[in-house]
Amino acid sequence: MAEEALKVSDLKGEFRKKVRELLPKGNLDLCLTCGTCSGGCPATGLEGMDPRKFVRMVMLGLDEEVTTTPWVWMCSMCQRCIYACPMSVDIPQMVGLARQAWPRETRPKGILGSCDMALRHDTCSAMGTSEEDFEFVVEDVLAEVREEQPGWENLEAPINKKGAMYFLNQNSREPVTEPEEMVPLWKILHLVGADWTYGTKGWAAENYCMFLQDWEAWEHIVRVKAKAVDDLECKYWLNTE
Amino acid sequence: MFAVRAGLQKFNIEHNFEIESIIRLYARWIREDKLKVNSDWNKDLQVKFTVQDPCQLVRKSFGDPVAEDLRYVVKKVVGEENFVDMHPNRSNNYCCGGGGGYLQSGYTEARHQYGKVKLNQILATKADYCIAPCHNCHSQIHDLSEHFEADYHTVHLWTLIALSLGILAENEREYLGDDLKEVNMPGY
Known part of the structure; x- marks a missing residue:
């Protein structure tokens, strides 16, 4: 049957x-x-x-x-x-x-850690970079280029420039592990005369809280980022990808 | 990008800005002749390039039009005859295996296994370089080349744009192979 x-x-x-x-x-x-x-x-x-x-x-x-x-x-x-x-x-x-x-604590440690790091500062950096550290690295790298690369004495990397057209975000990997990788992008933006800025708050592009599926944390990070862009009255939230 | 775009929507977050991709701006700036790139540096070298369509940017956000912009920029910069597309591509492209938190998940063996699809796609193009305009893609595709001992290089798009413009300094060539370490150096 x-x-x-x-x-x-x-x-x-x-x-x-x-x-x-x-x-x-x-x-x-x-x-x-x-x-x-x-x-x-x-x-x-x-x-x-x-x-x-x-x-x-x-x-x-x-x-x-x-x-x-x-x-x-x-x-x-x-x-x-x-x-x-x-x-x-x-x-x-x-x-x-x-x-x-x-259960949250049983999810992959790396993703969990990256999400928790991002919750520590309003930078939203998954590598835990603070606002001061980011500002220091950007200014330091910029000073070096201005000094050592002829023709780039006027290169800019604006931070918290109110009313800029573009709020540029940046993956934490660059300021933290390979800061010189930010420079080609700055040069391109300089050549086209783009009106852009970084924000000390919300500059980090990554968001592991979404991958972790911690919705509360994901929402928190998006809110911090959105507020950072709106507070600087930028028209576009610009991704490097 | 996707996390913000999807998050704004999912959590009903009010905002006054729009989301933009630098890839679309590169294409616009080249069309408007603000970004005067050319491929003369690669005329004799004939170095071959392929490009990864990032899932977050293409399939999950702006679709095929941004994939076209990406190709427009790449062809202008490396020369049309030096661009080799992988298949499938654009919105139908395979994920490299760097997304979704994979690189941080600790499941490294699975990630390499997953990435074999991408590896084979890249190898089939016989390209010397894979342009990866997304950070997770860049890390994963770079790692796949090392892990499987493939001999392609992985580069950011901004590196090649700056190379083409003759403004790429020596210490900004970390991801270039020996063949391009000294090409089109700034004239100073």
């Missing part, structure tokens, strides 16, 4: 419910199980998982497996799966929710 078909609605699945509540595209019935997501995902095969399998496990209520597999940290949330999906099932958001199901 043939086995009866599984009725998904009869299966327990707290995580599935959460997905339905929180996601605008959380209707998992839309998934055609075609596997297009997995076919084009570099994380397919890691930890014996792939995006399609992950969605099926959510659907079948395998909460324990879904919320404990380290695979959710091996997905880079790049959104290629949702881009390729004929039904636009938002798998990366599900991965995000699964990350969130991990």
Whole structure:
């Protein structure tokens, strides 16, 4: 005798419910199980998982497996799966929710540490750089270029210039580990006569709190950054990428 | 960029500014002739370049138009004949494996395994350099080359723009290979 078909609605699945509540595209019935997501995902095969399998496990209520597999940290949330999906099932958001199901202190230490560092100063730097340190490095590097590179005596790297058109952000890696990498960009901005500024608050481009899926911290950092740009009355928040 | 863009939306944060990418500005400044780049320095050298489309910038934010801007800038700077695209590309590009906190996650072996897709994409272009206009991409693609002993270099876009303009100082050439360490040095 043939086995009866599984009725998904009869299966327990707290995580599935959460997905339905929180996601605008959380209707998992839309998934055609075609596997297009997995076919084009570099994380397919890691930890014996792939995006399609992950969605099926959510659907079948395998909460324990879904919320404990380290695979959710091996997905880079790049959104290629949702881009390729004929039904636009938002798998990366599900991965995000699964990350969130991990007790905060058990999430990967490196990401956790980077998020916590960013909460220490209004610079939002994941490397913990303070406002004073950033200002010092920028001024120090600028002075060196002005002195040692003929033709660049008037190079500028404005900080907290109110009303500038562009508020430039910078990945912490540069001021902290390779400050000379900031210089080519300054030179380009100088040549085109761009009206730009750094802000001592909110200059750091990175945001690991989002990856950590600590929403409160993520929101805090975005608010600090947005306020920094608005306080300087800049028209554009400019990314170096 | 994505964290701010998505965060402003998700948490309903009021703000008076717009989000802009320097890639779009580079393209505009070159079109307006404010940024007078050229590829003469690479005419005889014929050094080949490919480019990584950062997921956060292209697929997750501004889409294919910014990928076109990126190619416009790169071709102006290195010469059209010296640009080799990887496949797939633009919004359909593969993530390098540097995003999502991967570099900080501690799952290094998985990250290298994941990155093999990108590595093979780059190797298939036979390019000498991969331009990575995103920090996470830069770190990951640089690390992939070292880990798998591939011999391509990884560079920031601003390095090449400044090289083309003849304003790239000696100590700003950290990521260039020996072939470009002394090319188009500032004339002083």
